[in-house]
Amino acid sequence: MVDLQAADALTELALETGAGLAMVGDTHQALPVGHGGAMGTALRFATVAVELDTVRRFADPEYGALTLQLRNPRDSDHAVQVATDLADRGHLRAVHSADEARATMVDEFFRWHARGQRVALVCATNQEADAVNAAIQQRRIDAGELDPSRLAMGMGEQCLLEGDQVQTRRNDRRTGVENRATWIVHGINADTLDLVSPTDSGQLRRVTRAYALEHVQLAYASTVHGVQGETTDAAIVGPDVDAAGLYVGLTRGRHHNEAICIATTDAAARASLAATMLRGTTELTIADSMRAADAQLRRAARERDTQQVYSAPSAGPGASL
Numbered sequence: 642m643v644d645l646q647a648a649d650a651l652t653e654l655a656l657e658t659g660a661g662l663a664m665v666g667d668t669h670q671a672l673p674v675g676h677g678g679a680m681g682t683a684l685r686f687a688t689v690a691v692e693l694d695t696v697r698r699f700a701d702p703e704y705g706a707l708t709l710q711l712r713n714p715r716d717s718d719h720a721v722q723v724a725t726d727l728a729d730r731g732h733l734r735a736v737h738s739a740d741e742a743r744a745t746m747v748d749e750f751f752r753w754h755a756r757g758q759r760v761a762l763v764c765a766t767n768q769e770a771d772a773v774n775a776a777i778q779q780r781r782i783d784a785g786e787l788d789p790s791r792l793a794m795g796m797g798e799q800c801l802l803e804g805d806q807v808q809t810r811r812n813d814r815r816t817g818v819e820n821r822a823t824w825i826v827h828g829i830n831a832d833t834l835d836l837v838s839p840t841d842s843g844q845l846r847r848v849t850r851a852y853a854l855e856h857v858q859l860a861y862a863s864t865v866h867g868v869q870g871e872t873t874d875a876a877i878v879g880p881d882v883d884a885a886g887l888y889v890g891l892t893r894g895r896h897h898n899e900a901i902c903i904a905t906t907d908a909a910a911r912a913s914l915a916a917t918m919l920r921g922t923t924e925l926t927i928a929d930s931m932r933a934a935d936a937q938l939r940r941a942a943r944e945r946d947t948q949q950v951y952s953a954p955s956a957g958p959g960a961s962l
Contacts, residue, residue: 642666642671642673642699642866642869643664643666643673643679643680644674644675644676644677644679645673645675645676645677645678645679645682645927646675646676647675647679647831648664648679648682648683652868657724660859664679664680664683664687666680666742667680667688668680668681668684668783669712669713669884669885669888670673670865670885670888670889671865671869671885671886671889672864672885674866678927678929678930679814680869681929682755682927694709696708696709698872698892698895699894699895699896700895700896704730704732704851704898707723707726707730707940708888708891708892710723710726711723711727711887711888711891711892712888713914714915714918714919717742717915717919719752720916720918720919721911721912721915723918724911724914724915724918727891727900727914728907728910728911728914731899732891732899732900733897733899733900733902733910733911733914734899734900734901734902734910735901735902735903735904735905735906735909735910736880736901736902736903737903737905738903738905739880739903741903742879742880742901742903743769743772743776743879745781745877745901746762746764746773746862746877746901747773747776747777747878749762749875749899750777750861750862751777751780753874753875756874758873758874758875758896759839759840759873759874759875760873760874760875760876760877760894760933761863761868761871761875761876761877761890761893761894762861762863762866762876762877762879763862763863763865763868763876763877763878763879763882763886763889763890763893764862764863764864764879764882765864765879765880765881765882765883765886766864766881767864769862769879770862770863770864770867771797771799771859772826772950773861773879773925774858774859774860774861774863775799775859777861777862778800778802778805778859778861782802783805786804787802787803787804787805788802788803788804789802791803792829792830793826793829793834793850793851793853793854794850794853794854794857795807795857795858795859796810796854796855796857796858796884797856797858799858799859801826801829801834801853801857801859802826802829803826803827803828803829804825804826805825805826805859806823806824806825806839806859806860806861807823807824807825807836807857807858807859807942808821808822808823808824808857808858808860808863808867809821809822809824809836809848809856809857810856810858811852811855811856812855813848813852816846816847816848816852817846818836818846818848821866821867821870823838823839823860823871824836824837824838824839824846825837825838825839827845831847832850833847833848833849833850833851834847834848834853834857835847836848836850864886864887865885865886865890867883868889868890868893869889871893872893872895873893873894873895874894874895874896874897875894875895875896875897875898876890876893876897876898876899877890877898877899877901878890878891878893878898878899878900878901879901880901880903880913882917883917883920884917884918884919884920887914887917887918888901888918900914900917902914902917905914940958
């Protein structure tokens, strides 16, 4: 997830101090928010590159093998086959509208929540994640799980309640919280919030209300950048994600992973899922990007020249082009 500028600074520091530099990541997962290319360049020029090829996260080893094909389909035909395999194994659900997709994600949260298990909900945009978060919080309030009388304000004027699942969005060495770390609001005090890890009740952090206002948000649902690196019991991926969002989202859950597609038929849902696998590119180096831009420019120029030839006015008798 490191961007090119940060990687360059790290490299300069390593050269100055004589330190070694090791990068760990996956070019098929979500790209950095800043300029990409750091991991791709490292793979190309590193003195040693080791690729892990054994999948250990999933309870079903056959699904683990299938995710390696999902990660990097060879072509469109292969993507259709992977989508068909996923559908046949119960990892694809077709819905008829965006509203139905959102309602399905909310229902899935409560289905797993009732079992005491964690589910990752992956949305295509921050706006959609905010809508799912608000719907889940309100439903928990209506069910008496959350008390709205005691609250703190979070990012975007979100109301944070005791028991809410949240993320911290800025590293803070003083309190020991990290960007994109997930927490449960354990207590709301006069000036602070107590946060506890959802997987380790002994991991307790305390942040100020001022920090929460700027850097804490609801996290029942998130974009792919919010769940990358997480391991949960289940994962549900909403519509309109790109290839990285689909791959990352469908590899979070130990026991179940499912993608939601807006489609009128099962065949259309499989085609949509296959198209998603091919939507987006792996991280490129600057040289790769320059070559791709040059090729696109030349292609556009050829298309323009061809259009001008075929749209030229008809020549008179005896004339030639």
